[in-house]
Amino acid sequence: MANEHGQKWDRCLADSAVKIATGLGVGIVFSVLFFKRRTWPVAFGSGVGLGMGYSNCQQDFRSPYQLHGHRVKEP
């Protein structure tokens, strides 16, 4: 259990790194291919990757506390 925290962080960082790199790469590709070597796709892509990584990380850390509930409307 104590290791879980560390393991999560590892996963998180690895995942985020991969995603950022991927995003970066995709951004670069797009920037080169479609957007006339502008900077913004790169930034966009890396941002997307970062965001995804962040979100995944958060989800991972949150997962113990996730409650799946149904909203019951009153008749």
Next chain:
Amino acid sequence: MLRVCLKGANSAARKCLCGNGVPLHPLQQCRSYTSGGSGSSAGKIVAASVFTVGGGVGGTILYANWDPKFRANVEKSIPYSDQLFGLALGPAAPPPVINKPRKVEPVQISSMSEVWKDSKHPKAKEVEKKAEQPDAEGPPAPAPQETLEEASAQVAQILSAIGEVPSVPAPGTHEAEAVPPPAALKGVPAAAAKCTECEHEPAVKERPEGEVAARLAEQDKAEQDLLTSLSSNLEDALGSTAKVTLQAIGAQEAALQAIAQHTRQLREAMEAEAPPDKKSTQWRVLEDALSERSRSVDEAGAAVLKAKAELDKLRGVIDGAKHLKIAAARPSILAAEENLHSMVVDLDSVVTRVQTAQSEAKIVSQYSELVNEAKAQFQKELNSITPEIQANWKGLRKLTQDDLNSLIAHAHRRIDQLNRELAEQRVREQIHIDSALEQQKLEDKKALEVAISTALEHNREQMRLEQEKKVEETREVMEAEMRTQLRRQAAAHTDHLRDVLKVQEQELRSEAEEILNSSLMEKETEYRRLTQDQLDSFTLDMSAAYARLKGMEEAIDSHVIAEEEARKAHQLWLSVEALNYTLKTAALNDPTEPLEGAVQAIKESCAEDEFAQALATALPSESLSRGVYSEASLRARFYAIRQLARRVALIDETRNSLYQYFLSYLQAMLLFEKAQEAPPAKLSAEDLDTFKLLSYAAYSLEHGDLELAAKLVNQLKGESRRVAQDWLKEARLTLETKQVVSLLSAYANAVGLGTTMAP
């Protein structure tokens, strides 16, 4: 206040952004904000902020008006918003609570109450009616109630099943009520009278039955005697009188016959012209008949007198019997009277017959006397005329013609004389006849009177006899009836007596039985008590001896048992020691060896000891299979856990985003707490902070109190708790195992101590 804060924050942010604070993108931002002049820009800023804030507030209010949930939320979160909402919108509508079932219930209850009311109503009405009845109000009051009653008759019946509810209209019951009391009243006096009568009987001293019976018997006997004497008397008298009367009647008859014969003979003698010798015989026969007649008449008279005397005697006897007034003699008296009467009647009739015959005979005798006189006269005349012829009638041939002529002339003269006499006689005859008729009338009248009187007397006597007979009959009937009634009364009396006797008998019997039973029970209990005492003493002795024997046996057994126990305790102690030793085999970071073997040994060694068995099974399975960590290893591990827990102190269910993680890490870096702090006796709310708890736990661990440390770590919340869970589990296992082992060893020691006998 929020507005103010917001405003302040906004303005501060703007200031911060476009003022003198740390500029991130100051110029552009400021430019975007400050398009116009600085003064007007400030006013514009202020206006814009006011509008924004007002719009925000207004929008909030509008939405709150539309959505009450939102209003409730806002009221909850923002302190004075409920007052604002109250001002703006009015009080919140009360929550539409689910009260349909409640609505249903009141309806049901009301219906029940209605039913109850309905059912109560007729009962109340009936009660009313009952109350009305003694007042005896008019029919119209009960009439509508009755209709209602009919409508809910069933309910009324069910409800009034217990009570007494008359179902008759008021006047009828009133009358009915009026009628029974008089009947009851009538019945009461009769009963009272009867009761008084009954009471009277015991008041009058009743003669004892034997005496009464004796008296009655005496009376009966006396009566019987009298009766028999009377009847015998009567019979005798009757017999004698009958005899005498018959005699008299016979005599009278004889007299009658004699008279008749005499008269006949006389008439014959008168009328017949027989030769003289026959005439003399006739006359002699006549004389005999006359004497016979007179004798018989005398006899008859005497007999009549005798009979009359007897009849008088009989009458006297009858009167005497009547005076005695014995009821049973009445019929005989009556019969005697009748006989008397009949005899009297017969006697009188015979006497009258004799008298008539006598009168006839007198007439005939008178006639015969007259004829004799005439004859004598004729003879005398003849003698006077012809004295010489007197000698003999038979010398008729010797007569001369002169004599014959003289005789004829005499005869003619006689004839003339006789004619003259006849004429005279005829004249006199008429007078005589008249006088005779007169006389005869008188005599007839007298005789008639006499006859009438006698007949009247006879009739009177007859009537009297009949009346007496009738009286006798009715008396008999009455007597019979009275007898039957008396018999009935006697029968009723005997029945009553029988019943009373029966009841008394039963009572007495039950009493006697009771006494008998009670005495029997007493005797029995006495007997039982004595036997029980004997038994008790005997059993006491026996039990004493037995107890001593048992004591000796037990002592021996207990010795054996004690030794056995000692051996077992020793074994247990050894196995517990083995367990303890295994606990000590924990390396620094590895758990001990699995305790299974030692526990098995313990279980084997104390197979019968329940407590040890329970304890042995109470060891957690993990410790058995895997072993437990030592305190030292746990202590070492704690510090790593502590670090981690400090780092994730801010993370819990609600705050678990990565930003929070960042903040938490920041906090852990920046916050310094004491490495070890003594935990207070009681934990307050502020002691439940993660860092404090961790420092308390560290302190207690350092001082060897794993238990307290575990307790404190247990108080962690959120992610810190989660990361410490592992350690906590291990700590728990270790603690459990240690507890059980210590218990076992304590128990083994105690048992060992217990089994060692003090010398």
